[in-house]
Amino acid sequence: MPQLRSLFLDMNSYFASAEQQLNPALRGKPVAVVPSLTDATCCIAVSYEARPFGVRTGTNVGQARRMCPGLQLVEGRHENYITLHHQIIKAVETVLPVDEVCSIDEMHCRLSPQHREVEAARGLAAEVKRVIAEQVGPYLRCSIGLAPNHFLGKVASNMQKPNGLVVITRDDLPNRLYQLELDDLPGIGRNMLRRLQKCGIRTMQQLCSLSRKEMREAWKSVVGEQYWLMLRGDQYSSRETTRRTVGHSHVLPPKLRTDGGAYAVLVRLLHKAAARLRTMGFLTSRMAITIKYVGEMPNWTVKPYVGQVQDTPTLLNHLNRQWSQRPPGGRPLQAAITLLDLKPAGQISLPLFEEDRRPCRATEAMDLVNEKLGLNALYFASMHDTREAAPMRIAFTNIPDVQAEMSRPVDS
Structure with missing residues (x-):
């Protein structure tokens, strides 16, 4: 009898489905979740009702409105998606333990x-649903893949949406995979697909x-x-990847498409x-600043x-220095900050001079206050006028805790 080892769960069109769950007026209607109403x-997510019109994740909002005149636009409420995410995990764990949270969905x-x-x-899969x-x-519907390993479980979960349940056993391999395209496999993106095609695959x-x-x-x-x-259904141990960057970007609302607005959002x-x-x-050790x-x-x-x-103060000094040297002209549309070349603090040698070894007291004080009262209870004055800009975003592989991240009127 063929043996299965993996149950892989994929929430279907998660952000859009979450909005339909939270707002009954959106149910049964084409919905697009957007970072800002422009x-x-x-x-960033579309409901299944919008897909027959050709609207997909990544579709330009203006184009999506033309393709689907009845499209309901909803500005992303990421704190709600995080709350539901943790509720889903709690529900699943009443049936079986969650071994790995791979992403928000x-x-x-x-x-x-x-x-x-x-x-x-x-x-078991039916009970999870x-x-x-x-x-x-x-x-909040989900597709579940059952397979001999994690990789094929993910492949199976994508084979039937929405609300699917697909089983791949060793006896099904490799024939069951022949219906798929090469880039249906996790990890095969545009560049890898071109490389395989050059090899005649x-x-x-x-393959x-x-x-x-x-x-x-x-x-x-x-x-x-x-x-x-x-x-072939075998297991293998992958090496944990090392984080190299931390960053955020934000499309500026019309009222902030000025030099002053762009700078405040960068801060x-x-x-x-x-x-x-x-x-x-x-x-x-390096910071990328983009407008x-x-x-x-x-x-x-x-x-x-x-x-x-x-x-933060040291990084702000570098931002100010670069900002003063930027070329003039142009109307800013998007701002981004990325911290590069990351290294664990414990692996870095201490500076030679004692005064350079002291952590910034202002930063320490801000972190302590924000830990107790919310991430932005205390913030720099230069970002005061942009408190509602650049709201919480979810990196799909890094799901924050709402209580640690959220604070009004400023969120994370």
């Missing part, structure tokens, strides 16, 4: 020995027929061998990024070296 930005569970046969695993509907909400059947050595040669790394194993973004940097225990403009004016991007730091 045609210049893109949809995905999680992986290992099947216990008594649930590895197909019918037992199917029953039931408890999410009953304990969190019936409009254009179908899933061709699955490669030897382990040929797979490694196609990827030009050991990753190819990992794919060879995963496609806010830097405040958020530096606070995250300290929370994670990293130092940064995108309306029209044809080229983007402005600089990447100054900032030493090995994590305190």
Whole structure:
């Protein structure tokens, strides 16, 4: 009897479904969740009712409104999605333990020995769907993949949406995969797809027929061998990746598309990024500052070296220095701050002079106050007029805790 080891859960069109769950007036209607109510930005989630019109995640909002005249635009309320995310995990764990939270809308569970046969695993998956509907909400549908490993579980969860339940056993391999396109596999993006096509690999059947050595040669790394194993239902241990950047960006609302507005948003973004940097225990040595403009004016991007730091005032000094040297002209459209070349604080040698070793007292005080009262209870005066700009965003692989992140009138 074929054995299954992985239950992979993928919430369907999560942000849009969350809005429909929270607001009955949106149910059954085409919905797009957007970062701000402007045609210049893109949809970050769309409901299944909007998809027959061709609206997808990433579609320009102005274009989406033309494609789907009845489209309901909802500005993202990320604190609500985080709250529902934790409620979903709690519900799932009444059925089986969650082994890994992969993103805001995905999680992986290992099947216990008594649930590895197909019918037992199917029953467990049906129970997971039931408890999410009953304990969190019936409009939060999910697709579940059951497979011999985590990788194929994710593949299976994408094969039937919405509200799907797909089983892939070892006996199904590799034939069950032949219906897929190469880029249906996790990790095969545009560049990797081109590389495979240059090697003459254009179908899933061709990929699955490669030897382990040929797979490694196609990827030009050991990753190819990992794919060879995963496609056959085997397990493998992946090395944990090292975080290299922390950053935030924000499309400016019309009233902030000025030099002063763009600068204030940059300060806010830097405040958020530096606070995250300290929370994670990293130092940064380089900062990328970017302004995108309306029209044809080229983007402005600089990447100054900032030493090995994590305190906000030092980073603000570097921002001010670069801002004073930026080229004149243009109407700002988007602002972004990214802290680069991160290293764990414990791996960095102390500065030679004692005064440089002291942590910034202002930063320490801000962190202590914000830890107790909310992330932005205390903030820099230069970002006062942009308190409602650059609201909470969810990096799909980094789900914050609402209580730690949220504070009104300023959010994270």
